[in-house]
Amino acid sequence: MAFRKKFAPRRKFCRFCADKDLPLDYKRPDILRDFITERGKIVARRMTGTCAKHQRQLTTEIKRARQMALLFYTTAHSSDVKKKTTI
Numbered sequence: 001m002a003f004r005k006k007f008a009p010r011r012k013f014c015r016f017c018a019d020k021d022l023p024l025d026y027k028r029p030d031i032l033r034d035f036i037t038e039r040g041k042i043v044a045r046r047m048t049g050t051c052a053k054h055q056r057q058l059t060t061e062i063k064r065a066r067q068m069a070l071l072f073y074t075t076a077h078s079s080d081v082k083k084k085t086t087i
């Protein structure tokens, strides 16, 4: 299954352009979480459909959120994963 598609083909759009009220802010990690992988990586623009302008802002806000400990840098920092991998 090397070339398995990750998503069903669906029209991609920038969520921040579509919804002007959607805050792009480090204080909203619940929203930012949609744009990072479960391992804490920022999801590429071609996967999420976010426009260049908003992807740039998003990157900054995610990095800010990480510094404020609202998001994690890697899996090792995530409390959910730590619970699962108790030695």
Ligand SMILES: [Zn+2]
Pocket (backbone or CB within 6 Å): 014, 015, 016, 017, 018, 050, 051, 052, 053, 054
């Ligand atoms: Zn946009």
